[in-house]
Amino acid sequence: MQSSDIKVQLIEESKISQVDFNNLPFGSVFSDHMLECDYKDGKWQTPVIKPYSPITLDPSAKIFHYGQSIFEGMKAYKDAEGSTLLFRPLENCKRLNKSAERMVIPQIPEDIFMTGLKKLLEIDNNWIPTKEGSSLYIRPFMFASGNGFHASPANAFKLLICTAPSGAYFAGKVKVLIEEKYARAANGGVGFAKAGGNYAAQFYPTQLAIEKGYNQVIWTDDNTHEYIEEAGAMNIFIRINDTLITSPTSDRILDGITRKSIIQIAKDSGIDVEVRKITVSEVIAAAQSGSLKEMFGAGTAAVISPIAGFGYQEKDYDLPELENPLALQLKKQITDIQTNKAEDPYGWRVKL
């Protein structure tokens, strides 16, 4: 597919003058255009770029009933020369298709995804924020638009790509609660997929944690609640002495693109990285002995989010305030690559 194959319908009057780019929320101001692509009659149709506008669906569309939906999160940046940059975009497309397979949603060809995304970013190029810490958050999503009250896969789907100029996902220090009762994912379930239902399932326990003064939940395995898994919106890294530890991915844990980039950057910076199961008891023991130096989350929306403290079994544990934490070193390294302030030895950065 070529860029010229995409149908384009431009907005009559841009909304951009109404946007305060110095005070951007996360993901709630939307750019002028969106990409829409329908799957029907057994194939993906020609994508259309059109003004950001409502979607109309039959009340029996399976998205409303059976949660057959998946999404991705990506970011576009501008460098000092004004070029548009993406970070490992093919990884998002690949993961979208992994999620699609598990949720019985048809695979989206890489060329439709990449060509469509690039064209959308050309058209809404002015919407990419340049202020440090801001970016254009990109939300590709696919859902069942086919109809019927039979609990079986739909025969029609939609892919949309919407974008939202965004500021930080978390404001201020992040405190987390290590979960002992609720669980995010089952063995043999869909935890590794960016499936819609994985997120709504976290709302209630997260709300309980927020009521207790925490920002997020760190999920543990559903069987023993003894192993650290992920934080729902982020993978989790734990630094004990000078070793950085993160759980291996599994069918319960999302294969985070920020996560694997951080592992690579940390290893190449000479940091001792261990990808292995880590128990809550190990973390508690490290906190008590003083060897627990840092915890941080890593994800596209949050980038790297240092954790100031955590709660477990009605007790709070503070993380030490370090002068030069790994979290901030690694955050600088990855954002410098993303925004073209540093060399990119990995070929991760894609200039449009």
Next chain:
Amino acid sequence: MQSSDIKVQLIEESKISQVDFNNLPFGSVFSDHMLECDYKDGKWQTPVIKPYSPITLDPSAKIFHYGQSIFEGMKAYKDAEGSTLLFRPLENCKRLNKSAERMVIPQIPEDIFMTGLKKLLEIDNNWIPTKEGSSLYIRPFMFASGNGFHASPANAFKLLICTAPSGAYFAGKVKVLIEEKYARAANGGVGFAKAGGNYAAQFYPTQLAIEKGYNQVIWTDDNTHEYIEEAGAMNIFIRINDTLITSPTSDRILDGITRKSIIQIAKDSGIDVEVRKITVSEVIAAAQSGSLKEMFGAGTAAVISPIAGFGYQEKDYDLPELENPLALQLKKQITDIQTNKAEDPYGWRVKL
């Protein structure tokens, strides 16, 4: 709330003449009207009954991204005198609210639900099939209509009640596969809720089972795969000799209304009923010794669905063909109560 408080907008021309009531599919022909009720500004607004028509939503509506949705399944019947009958409708409303709590969706007041449902059935009364084995399938559902790409609960929701004159859910004999790898629900998860995401999560393993010649999957616990849980669209009953066994409900298993009605009817018919955990090995041993007499599923859509055979570890097991199986006895008892062909000592039947 009174019936007269509901706003009504009638269809200009009914579609009913286009429907072949002798050949009804399940859940894909829709009645003339639907009920719609919006939750915004912290409260449920006045419900509206209007022609069955498309729903329009912002692309950032959280239903598309985070699977914040729940539903119910109910049926309306006509008796010989032409009265409209519901079966334990308040139980559906209560379960909808249980699901709502877990998915951080606001509670729907019982009077909005019941008054709205009754008025909808008055208006579309001609859509209730009278043919044996057919009924008006009722689908109440609630979903997040509020906007934003932040993974947190929405602030606006919709309740809809749509109806579909329907025939049988399963056609022919049902063969099931006892699952050993995939899982439907986690401990501490949302398996007990009728949450949308629970259903899409089952599509892939179910598709694999269908490719092997089965109709449904019988889910086992995600940790050991040793305990029988439920079938996704049905709870499961197993008859060993003259004892009927079904798994206790839990945070992983749906508290089925047909399930608990069958338990009650069976007990009152003098059948030995055990609500207890049942292992796959016990079922296999019973199949091998000949003491496994019946297996059947129970749910609103499927009513009682006798299972003809099951697969486990690449081996198929046939259930015996009995002359007067409990499944059919109990199915007759429950449908006779539902359709006013028998006394209802329980007060389950609700005449409109």
